[in-house]
Amino acid sequence: MPSSSTDASLGQMLWRQTWPMAIGVLALLGFQLVDSAFVARLGTAPLAAQSFTFPLTFLIIGVQVGLGIAIAALISRALGAGETARARCLGSLVLMVGSVILALLAFVLWWSQAAIFSRLGADEATRELIRDYWAPQLLAAWLGAVLYFFYSLFRAHGDTRLPGKIMVITSLFNLLLDPLLIFGVGPWAGLGLPGAAWATAIAFASGLLLVAKRLRQNDWLARDGLRRELAGSARPFVGIAGPAMVSQLMPPLASMLAISVVASLGESSVAAWGLASRLETLALVVVLALTMSLPPWLGRCYGAGDWAQVRQLVRLALRIVVGWQLTLGLLLALLSPWASQLLAGSPDVRDDLTLLIRFLLPSYAALGVCMLVVSAGNALGWPLRAMLMSTARLFLCYLPFLWLGASLGGLPGLAMGAAFGNVLAGVVAWQLMRRMLARRETGADTESKLLPRERT
Template sequence: MNENFMKTKPVLPLLLSMSLPMMLSMLVNSLYNIIDSFFVAKISEDAMTALSLVFPVQNFINAVSIGFGIGINAVIAICMGANEVKKAHTAATIGLFLAICHAIVLTVGSIFLMPSFLKMFTTSQSVLSLGIQYSNIAFCFTIVSMTGISFEKIFQSVGKMTVTMISMCCGCITNIILDPFMIFGLGPFPAMGIKGAALATGIGQTVTLVIYLLIFILRPLSVHIHPKYWKADKKTIGKLYAIGIPATLNMALPSLLISLLNAILAAYSEVYILVLGIYYKLQTFLYLPANGIIQGMRPVIGFNYGAKEHKRVQQIYRIVLIMNGMIMLFGTVICLVIPDRLIGLFTTNPDTIRIGQTALRIISLGFLFSTFSITASGALEGLGKGIQSLIISLCRYLLFIIPAAFILSHLFGAVGVWHAFWIAELFTAFVAIALRHAIHE
């Protein structure tokens, strides 16, 4: 098995072959999230509220899983590119072991702290009971979930994107099929309510992991995981965390941003909070293909960086920048031309549609600027430069947008928050351009 195709195949076809499977699997995953919420909402409003309150903790666990997985991915890809195969084996073995350790700590911690966490946001005994029922089952699958994500990133590091697509899609489809059966008691299944939703999610995650393990055993990768490659290599562990911790924070920052913006908008009307929520649902479908391209780029740019193919690294970066720019241009045009129809997908209230179309038109002015930040941040993660990537994300999700939103909301009301988006994207683009020299080193 040879990964040299990542430094010999023409860049555009290579990126498309690596990115398209990830875009499809992310689309299925987004569909699963929507359908899962749809079925839970059918139980009761309390069940949906409980799910919403548990979500931040689930999101944090997911951020740790994927963030550290990005660290595993980058270190393996760089080592393979440099033809340091034993170091890649060591990185994979240590990375998987540490991921399982993280999962054990998070499982115990989340189950133990969940009752106290829920009481911070609700006094309803019904919501509290439903939240604990859901979390006690869902968090028991944390080890399964985090192990599966680690294997996902290991497969991606050697270019096996189709395997990750198949595994993720099978898990999500299993979950979608089981949800109504286990929640409402269809066929041979008893009606389990919100417990059924949690169990269906866990079974879906188990299916994904089992597929990874079967393929890993039956069709071994060029990267091996074995106790003989385990050693307390401080340098490798340091690299994994140097990339993994910033990547984790990168994924956790959007949740913090939404909470802070909700606090600012709450002073005006709940309608603005609703519009912000609708925007984030809509922007998922814009940034989803862009993130698929980023995921496809990471192992390619890391492999070529390790192989000291610096001109090719620059070429990869430029092509991804153009591809993401085209996606963002499309999104800008759509939001400027038919914002009322986009908002109308989620509400029929004319006041909400009026406020929402204004928000979309203003926010969309920053989409093209965001091309620089999301592409540079993803490329820097692939090169193992986690700190530089974190700086870009901090600027984009915290340092620029929150002060701008606070000041402009006092000057222009809630509409000032919408202007803060494109202003933050503009200034973050300058930061990303300033940091891009790290990509050309």
């Protein structure tokens, strides 16, 4: 059993790795929530239009996070095994390949927007609002994805401070641009809803300039040997990135199905659901920071074969997640009327948002457990199990109870069903992680042996 002093030492190390990412993610998600609050001042219709785009924006984020997981896992494993030359080649390859993949995805989403949004339940007037907003929003999403790949490269090398700082800088820049581009200044009337997307695009572009300047000071990229490295690392990269992307794509797909259910409840419910989605990511800031800072550390332990420290790190991270999220969720549930008043403009939207906060926010303690288990599974050579866990969370736990609750009780039933699904998923994920670690320590695990840790 680990001593309390060992736990304290690991806790300090985990804190040093996590707090810069937590501040950065808090700033990034905070500006997104404020962005939606600004849009809410334009009216319920623009806010509902923006809410319909969230599942597709999450789709892009899912692909970028899946690729980022593979970046961090492979590079950190190579560094843990002392293969610095290989780590440089991997860094160059994943930056180039990831940027191209996300550009192609953004083009497909722009080209097929009419069919997608009509199937999600957006009427003609809402689709007209989306049409002007969607192109700059896709540009912003692509710039954000490329910036995230750079963040993943820094995290794989153990640097979480720079990504955290740049997240804060870009978020502040976005907050300054939002009111200017949305509402205008002086005689200029502003761009309305598209102004929110342009503000984000400009902020992310500035972040790319900053991180590229810093990257030139580090010897983390290579120009030679890329073709050879691509041939040797394509299989393990796909073995991690494929299941990881599928895992990350499940939430956007579930979000599309969820918003189609919410759309049947009315425009104010859609608007409230969009604000609740923004608030969800902000409330999960510590979990998201841990899913960024913990996997590279776990990957290095994996490369070194130190499974005792893996167990200690996972247990410590899970305790932090449950304690923090439960406290925060209960506090926000108590303050839900004031939070809704601050975020929403319409009284109907405020009432619906208050209801969603009260039921959903406390359940994020269990949701955080599931997210951390999926992230750790990808880093520890269990991408297939992580993918299955992510799929089960959404399609066996979350969506069925959400749909059943909405069918039986409208928006209150939907909120209760979604909360119950989160709790159920958290319990299942914890049991799965316990079994995976036990099987690995007894030598009974087989999946992690399918993915080569290093290339000889």
